[in-house]
Amino acid sequence: MTLSIGRYVSPGRVVSGRPALFCDRDGVLNRRVPGGYVTAPVQVEVLGIALPALRAATHLGMTVVMVTNQGAIGRRLATSEEVLLVNATLLTQLSSVGIRIDAVYVCPHHPDAADVSDRDCRCRKPAPGLFLAAADDLGIDLARSVAIGDQPSDREAAISAGIPAERMVLVADDDDPGEVATRVCNAFGWGMQADS
Ligand SMILES: [Mg+2]
Numbered sequence: 001m002t003l004s005i006g007r008y009v010s011p012g013r014v015v016s017g018r019p020a021l022f023c024d025r026d027g028v029l030n031r032r033v034p035g036g037y038v039t040a041p042v043q044v045e046v047l048g049i050a051l052p053a054l055r056a057a058t059h060l061g062m063t064v065v066m067v068t069n070q071g072a073i074g075r076r077l078a079t080s081e082e083v084l085l086v087n088a089t090l091l092t093q094l095s096s097v098g099i100r101i102d103a104v105y106v107c108p109h110h111p112d113a114a115d116v117s118d119r120d121c122r123c124r125k126p127a128p129g130l131f132l133a134a135a136d137d138l139g140i141d142l143a144r145s146v147a148i149g150d151q152p153s154d155r156e157a158a159i160s161a162g163i164p165a166e167r168m169v170l171v172a173d174d175d176d177p178g179e180v181a182t183r184v185c186n187a188f189g190w191g192m193q194a195d196s
Pocket residue numbers: 024025026027028149150151
């Protein structure tokens with residue numbers, strides 16, 4: 001089995017040559033499962049850290065792209081369908097609090113994947129493949145984009161893709177959501193604060 005990148009692009013949201021807000025999934029949008037994977041909708045617990053920043057982006061009509069490593073698929077600890085269902089659950093919950101995610105890019109590969117051909121790829125962060133695929137599909141200007149992540153690999157992937165280091169916002173569980181929104185607004189140069 002050779003797994004391709006999972007892509008979901010909301011119809012009618014293709015924007016050309018404009019910046020986007022990239023956002024990691026686990027540890028940013030929803031709580032991580034320590035040492036494991038979120039593989040069922042019941043495990044989806046939305047985190048507050050990035051909500052005001054994403055709400056501001058949604059209000060401004062910014063393209064928002066979720067980029068996520070889901071090596072559980074390659075390791076056969078979850079099916080692609082289960083991951084899609086978790087993502088759909090998350091997107092629905094975010095939508096109910098005023099946040100729109102326009103596209104989702106998933107790396108299903110893993111160094112310990114069951115199939116040897118799924119062990120090596122160009123999309124598992126810290127590789128930049130998910131960002132590059134989104135930029136290509138949606139006409140995103142990476143140099144003017146901003147990324148939010150919780151791991152050094154998120155930062156490395158964003159920078160390798162061409163997002164300037166000062167536009168990468170690294171967050172932790174206990175960060176203040178209002179402060180994260182300010183960092184994201186400043187990174188975009190919006191010169192305004194999001195309401196928290
Ligand atoms: Mg993460």
